[in-house]
Amino acid sequence: MxxxxxxxxxLEMVGDDGPLSVEVIHSLTDLADVHESMTxxxxxxxxDITPHTLRYYERAGLVEVARDSQGHRVYDAAAVRRLVFxxxxxxxxxxxxxxxxxxxxxxxxxxxxPERLDMxxxxxxxxxxxxxxxxxxxxxxEYKIATYGGSTGPDVAALDTAADL
Amino acid sequence: MxxxxxxxxxLEMVGDDGPLSVEVIHSLTDLADVHESMTxxxxxxxxDITPHTLRYYERAGLVEVARDSQGHRVYDAAAVRRLVFxxxxxxxxxxxxxxxxxxxxxxxxxxxxPERLDMxxxxxxxxxxxxxxxxxxxxxxEYKIATYGGSTGPDVAALDTAADL
DNA sequence: CTATGGCTTTGAGCGCGCGCGAACGCAAAC
DNA sequence: GTTTGCGTTCGCGCGCGCTCAAAGCCATAG
Numbered sequence: 001m002x003x004x005x006x007x008x009x010x011l012e013m014v015g016d017d018g019p020l021s022v023e024v025i026h027s028l029t030d031l032a033d034v035h036e037s038m039t040x041x042x043x044x045x046x047x048d049i050t051p052h053t054l055r056y057y058e059r060a061g062l063v064e065v066a067r068d069s070q071g072h073r074v075y076d077a078a079a080v081r082r083l084v085f086x087x088x089x090x091x092x093x094x095x096x097x098x099x100x101x102x103x104x105x106x107x108x109x110x111x112x113x114p115e116r117l118d119m120x121x122x123x124x125x126x127x128x129x130x131x132x133x134x135x136x137x138x139x140x141x142e143y144k145i146a147t148y149g150g151s152t153g154p155d156v157a158a159l160d161t162a163a164d165l
Numbered sequence: 166m167x168x169x170x171x172x173x174x175x176l177e178m179v180g181d182d183g184p185l186s187v188e189v190i191h192s193l194t195d196l197a198d199v200h201e202s203m204t205x206x207x208x209x210x211x212x213d214i215t216p217h218t219l220r221y222y223e224r225a226g227l228v229e230v231a232r233d234s235q236g237h238r239v240y241d242a243a244a245v246r247r248l249v250f251x252x253x254x255x256x257x258x259x260x261x262x263x264x265x266x267x268x269x270x271x272x273x274x275x276x277x278x279p280e281r282l283d284m285x286x287x288x289x290x291x292x293x294x295x296x297x298x299x300x301x302x303x304x305x306x307e308y309k310i311a312t313y314g315g316s317t318g319p320d321v322a323a324l325d326t327a328a329d330l
Numbered sequence: 331c332t333a334t335g336g337c338t339t340t341g342a343g344c345g346c347g348c349g350c351g352a353a354c355g356c357a358a359a360c
Numbered sequence: 361g362t363t364t365g366c367g368t369t370c371g372c373g374c375g376c377g378c379t380c381a382a383a384g385c386c387a388t389a390g
Contacts, residue, residue: 052378072338092302120310127303131296137257138292145285221349237366
């Protein structure tokens with residue numbers, strides 16, 4: 001089950017404007033198919049990213065992955081959990097640099113918990129602002145759709161900032 | 166007044182979960198300070214982009230701009246309206262290529278209205294999906310914040326997909 | 331028993347979208 | 361006169377990954 005499927009199912013559960021329940025959150029982290037010792041292809045499929053990207057994350061120092069006797073990567077549950085978190089943050093726009101910083105904090109021990117929390121709070125605000133920006137853009141787009149070729153009277157045309165578009 | 170200011174004001178008007186009224190849309194398109202014959206600096210300030218970006222858009226064929234006797238760009242109201250639309254679409258994630266296509270349709274005349282409408286509808290769906298993705302990411306982030314260093318009991322830790330993060 | 335295709339590894343290099351910077355010139359304004 | 365603002369062009373940079381190359385292991389197929 002790819003992450004994209006998870007997202008799609010979760011979105012369906014949420015509906016267009018339903019409340020976000022704890023169940024939805026957990027559905028995103030449905031790790032029923034996360035067993036110990038996953039291959040790179042399995043993890044890639046789970047997270048809906050390419051094996052290349054997984055190797056890229058590893059080189060970036062975001063996660064350490066053991067190798068088997070053939071030198072192939074073996075992802076344990078902890079690595080997968082971390083990657084779930086990382087991909088989720090990436091999806092919400094956190095840049096690689098911040099993720100690297102965050103992981104460095106994690107690896108530095110419990111003393112860095114407050115700073116990690118600060119990062120999460122700041123990221124939360126960024127997401128909120130982005131959602132509101134998009135909400136406005138959505139409204140503008142819908143407004144444009146509604147007035148497009150509809151009533152093209154002078155009033156509407158005058159209000160439309162781009163009547164000729 | 167920069168577009169960012171407009172956005173900020175509009176966001177304040179909207180509040181955290183207020184309805185999006187027509188007034189809000191119009192506030193985004195408050196063109197009180199759009200007079201005829203604006204300079205590139207004025208337009209850049211209005212749209213909160215750099216003059217460089219404006220020249221880039223012009224080179225990309227998105228807008229035609231007249232010149233004065235000194236060869237300096239002179240933006241008329243129509244150009245500014247188009248740029249308002251373009252920057253709004255950019256802000257909501259429409260790629261340059263699509264904007265170029267859209268503008269080509271606009272310049273091709275009224276026969277292309279249906280296709281333009283299709284583009285807007287598709288873009289609307291993209292924005293909607295993006296908003297829902299971000300909403301889920303926001304919920305996940307808030308969930309993580311809530312459980313971070315709070316009750317670190319075994320139950321919560323077991324539910325947390327990245328308890329060690 | 332080979333072979334053919336598919337997975338993996340590493341490393342380096344490429345590409346895209348979107349502008350930004352640097353360099354240089356010209357005209358107006360202080 | 362020198363500072364300011366605009367013009368143009370060429371090239372660079374960044375974020376994020378993908379592609380390509382060379383090579384090895386495994387399975388299924390002829």
